[in-house]
Amino acid sequence: MVRVWFMDNKTSDQRLEHQFDPPEFLSVEELFNNTGVEYFKINVPTCDSDGVLAEIRNNRGYSYEDEITCSKECLPDYANKLKSFFTEHLHTDEEIRFVLDGSGYFDVRNGKDDRWIRIEVVAGDMIIIPSGIYHRFTLDSKDFIRAKRYFVGEPVWLPYNRPVDDMPCRKEYLKKMKSGFAA
Template identity: 70%
Template sequence: MVRAWYMDSENTDQRLEHHRNPPKFLELDELYKKTGVEYFQLNADTFQIDGSLDKIRKERNYSYEDEIICSKDCLPDYENKLKSFFTEHLHSDEEIRLVVDGSGYFDVRDGNDEWIRIEVVRGDLIVIPKGIYHRFTLDSNNYIKAKRYFIGEPVWLPYNRPADEMTVRQEYLQQLQKGF
């Protein structure tokens, strides 16, 4: 089950954050209201046959799927890839990830520009809205295997911050103001 919390703003090395103070956890509905990030919990052992993933894919029109494994053994140019994933950026499409094995962290910015860390583990599916600033890092296990989903052909382009002039960013901020 996913957990989300505000990150310690005093901590300068936030790749693997160790809290000085207990974290301020957010409930999933609060995470959605503050960021638009959606969460689905799937049974990692049965999602391919129980229809739960098929239902989500159909409802959201996800037509493309692939898989990524982030580990020293499986990801070419591992160190540089992790650095690029951890660079704050946004996308012009939703970022959909289903954790098949392993674990990691997605960090997203709320409306006050504060970081919220989202811990994802096996069976977690998250949808990060287009236009939100975010980043990804592995946890101390240094391993995650995830399915990636898209509507239509995938768009892999990250737009590093600042990208505030982009239409997709402006649309996200308008939606954030109106409420999710």
């Protein structure tokens, strides 16, 4: 099962698993209610034949997919790429990641008090980060993740670094946060 917890705002060691002792864990439901981030558990060995992933893709209109591998060996300009992934940003489209192998951390801001929530992802985890939410990504100490990325239409992969609170997608996200996220 995916692990989710509150972090402090320090960024001195982005790969540090827990920055509170003990960590303040959240359930998947609390994650969704606080952020709108959706979580699915998918069986990697059977994902092409069991219909679960196909149903999610069909219901959400994902028409394009690609695969990314983040590791020192596979990612050009590795150190700078990881630094850019860890810079707090948002996107105008939702961000969908299905982890096929490896592990890492997605951090998202909660809506109430802007605290970081860390989401540990491992093989079989699929998360959908809503458009307009501030977030960031880093690898854990294993330095490896392989994931599928899904898009509606042609991919638009442009991060907007914080602060960009006047963007329409950010305003829409804040509106949804106030009224409550609907599954």
